[in-house]
Amino acid sequence: MERGRSAPLRLVRRRGDGPETTDLIYRDTGAFEEARSHVLTEGTWAGELTQFTKDGCEVAIEGSWTLMRDSQGRPQSILAINTDITEKKKLRAQIALAQRMEGLGTLAGGIAHDFNNILTAVMGNIGLAQLCIPSDHNAQKNLAIASSACTRAGELVQRILTFSRCPENQRIPLLLQPVVEEALQLLRSTLPAMIDLRMSWAPDIPAILADASQIHQIIMNLATNASHAMADHGTLTVRLEPVSLDVPLAGASAELPPGRYAKLSVEDTGCGMNGSTLAHILEPFFTTKAPGRGTGLGLAVVHGIVKDHGGAIVVTSRPGAGTKFEIYFPAVDIRTAAKTALPLAEPPLGRGERILYVDDEASILALSKHILEGCGYRVAGFTDPLDALRAFQTTPDEFDAVLTDFAMPQFSGLELAESILRIRSTIPVVLMSGHLRPEDRQTAQRLGLREILRKPSSVGEMVYALGRLFGRPAKND
Ligand SMILES: Nc1ncnc2c1ncn2[C@@H]1O[C@H](COP(=O)(O)OP(=O)(O)OP(=O)(O)O)[C@@H](O)[C@H]1O
Ligand SMILES: [Mg+2]
Structure with a gap:
């Protein structure tokens, strides 16, 4: 037969x-x-x-x-x-996975949207506090740290959306060490006290083309898994070293051509894995954790990121003998490249310009209005974009700029912008969004929107954007 x-x-x-x-x-x-x-x-x-x-x-x-x-x-x-029907079954499984991922994407999108609004409120309040206290006050340092943690959280939300929807390339040449150190600093407080965290950085690690938040995500996922595998005590070692491959290297899911790489290793002394677990760990939803304890997405995310970066993962593990993840990132051909911090500049102040501000989230609207008015602008705020449009229709010359949220029920920020620009094509419009699909970005460009601000944006970003609109850049911009 x-x-x-x-x-x-x-x-x-x-x-x-x-x-x-x-x-x-x-x-x-x-x-x-x-x-x-x-x-x-x-x-x-x-x-x-x-x-x-x-x-x-x-x-x-x-x-x-x-x-x-x-x-x-x-x-x-x-x-x-x-x-x-082997191929048919494989295809069926792929479709089922794609459907699950789509469901997850919708869920992540919903959570991310709400989470962004919360972050905007937190960042806005931090910004307000920064403006309210003298610049040499001791608390300024804490507020700056809190604000940068919020920025990082905002970027992570972006990554969740990126993972489940459409990736947008934000890779720049960067050195891994400061990014890995920063991630480990954040992580240290969450690790059990009896876990010994060791770090070792070899000299001359080449720069790579990467996205700092995604590197953060890799570290967080690998270190969290390692910490679970070690329960309460053990040693977590994170290393960075340069590697030159003369022959191709087979990774867990990809083969690397010969060349120069920056290698990140995360090694633990935990429970290790047997061969059958090891064979599945990169698959989405594969987990050995109890229901509710793990989604099985951690390593799938790591894998997706590494693949996007043109790298590969090598995993070595034995039951009872710990686990080592080695991640190879292709080197970029420059000697040193570091992410430059945004220059600190004094925020440009308004001169009574009238802003039409639209956000369906009342708390964000109230906060932004407060901040912008504190910075010298006059603000007409609306939670309903249709009310905002009616106000603009009635007195289009009463406004000098429009700032609008993108995701709003019934009428999106882009629809509002389009209607407003049809009434007065020269009014500058700024769109604020937690996540824009490439096609929305194209529409924004076609409509001639002046700026797109990512939500949550700091008070500074909003004020700087307005400064640019009115030809008043920050002092050392
Ligand atoms: N360092 C490690 N030591 C031992 N087993 C590991 C290690 N890292 C991953 N695993 C195994 O791989 C599985 C998948 O890991 P992954 O990070 O993708 O999902 P998870 O940790 O189970 O859930 P999630 O990360 O979504 O909360 C884990 O359930 C575990 O069995
Ligand atoms: Mg995990």
């Missing part, structure tokens, strides 16, 4: 019979026997079985079997039509 063909099967097995072909080709002879007895009693059988090919490969088959009878009606043979 072969795949895709029909062939008669032996009806019954006698005691002492030698091995049959069916014993060799069916992985689960129990399931095969069940199908055979079903066809003998019912006359037909339809279902799926697993077979082995001659060279030992596993194939899934869909069988449709019929009992053949002789002229007296006695069972004579089974006509089995088996179709190889």
Whole structure:
């Protein structure tokens, strides 16, 4: 009996019979026997079985079997039509995965949107506090740290959206060490006290083309897994070193061509993994953790990021002997490249310009209004974009600029911008958004929007953007 063909099967097995072909080709002879007895009693059988090919490969088959009878009606043979559905099943699994990822994307999008609004409120209040206290006050330092943590949180939300929707390339040449150190600093407080965190940085690690938040995500995921694997105590070692490959290197999911790489290793002394766990760890939703404890997405995210960066992951692990993740990032061809911090500048102040400000989140609107008014602008705020449009229609010349949120129910920021620009094409419009799809970005460009601010944006970013609109750049811009 072969795949895709029909062939008669032996009806019954006698005691002492030698091995049959069916014993060799069916992985689960129990399931095969069940199908055979079903066809003998019912006359037909339809279902799926697993077979082995001659060279030992596993194939899934869909069988449709019929009992053949002789002229007296006695069972004579089974006509089995088996179709190889291995590829079909793989495709089905891929579609199911894609659907699950889509569901996750929608969920992540919803959470990210709300989370961005919360972050905007936190950042706005930090900004307000910064403006309210003298610039040499001791608390300024804490507020600056809190603000940069919020920025990082905002970037992570972006990454979640990127992972489940459309990636936008934000990679720049950077040195890994400061980024890894910063991530570990954040992480240290969350690790159990008995976990010894060791770091080792080799000299001359080449710069790579990367996105700092994604590097953060890699560290966070690997270190969190390591910490779970070690329970309360153990050693977590994070290393960076330069590597030159003369021959290709096979990673867990990709092969690296010869060349120069920056290698990041995260090694733990935890429980380790057996071969069958190891074979699946990069798959989305694969987890050995109890329900509710892990989603199985941590390493899938790491894998996605590393793949996007043109790198590869090598995993070494043995039960009871700990685990080592080695991540190779291709070097960029420059000697040193570091992410330059934004220059600190004195915010440009307004001179009574009138701003139409639209955000469906009342708390953000109130806060932004307060801040902008404190910076010398006059603000007409609306939570309903249609009210805002009506106000603009009535007195279009009363406004000098429009700042609008993008994601609003019923009428999006882009629709509002389009309607406003139709009334007065020269009014500068700034769009604020937590996540813009490339097509929305294109629409924004086509409409001629002056700036797109990412939400959550700091008070500074909003004030600087207005400064630019009115030709008043910050002092050392
Ligand atoms: N350092 C490690 N030591 C031992 N096992 C690990 C280690 N890292 C990952 N694993 C195994 O790989 C599985 C998948 O890891 P992954 O990070 O993708 O998901 P998770 O940690 O289970 O859940 P999530 O990260 O979504 O909360 C884990 O459940 C665990 O079995
Ligand atoms: Mg994890």
